[in-house]
Amino acid sequence: DQQVKQNSPSLSVQEGRISILNCDYTNSMFDYFLWYKKYPAEGPTFLISISSIKDKNEDGRFTVFLNKSAKHLSLHIVPSQPGDSAVYFCAAMTTNFGNEKLTFGTGTRLTIIP
């Protein structure tokens, strides 16, 4: 039972354009969401997060949007750069004490075309 879903295994975007990565979740108890980026032969690294009390969080070229009613979040990268080519994982968790595990999606491989 995949509680966090990334339905697009791959995405190709022209350099300079906007990249939009999508993520859906099923567990209504999730209240904190994160995006991780992973290069080959490395561990995932934290990119950006958002609490369920917000609907948007921005950090430089990266913006995460959260639509709680649709149980959907998205990561926007603008402008896209070649160094953004990586696998992006969406993750979710509840912040209730005693249940702090991060549940990840299956990832989306983003390729930025020069």
Add this chain to the structure above:
Amino acid sequence: DAGVIQSPRHEVTEMGQEVTLRCKPISGHDYLFWYRQTMMRGLELLIYFNNNVPIDDSGMPEDRFSAKMPNASFSTLKIQPSEPRDSAVYFCASRNRDSEAFFGQGTRLTVV
């Protein structure tokens, strides 16, 4: 801090052999997670510890898998006996309650 350190980086073993993966979390972090990455399931949580105590091991696939955390600076994930379907990349991650999780570089396990 050097980050989360995992060893070995690569492990090739024969079916039936015992495999032990090791992890040193970031000093001061009180949560430690073991994940397995596969194409089909992405990053799958196997088990996590809080203050060295296992909290949730519901993701451990079978009794062949076991994990320990004897102290705050060391954890092991053991597979005995190993099978070809265990081949994957295994990640260890650690964090504090109010921080994001930091991952190690992973151990690529191949069981032949």
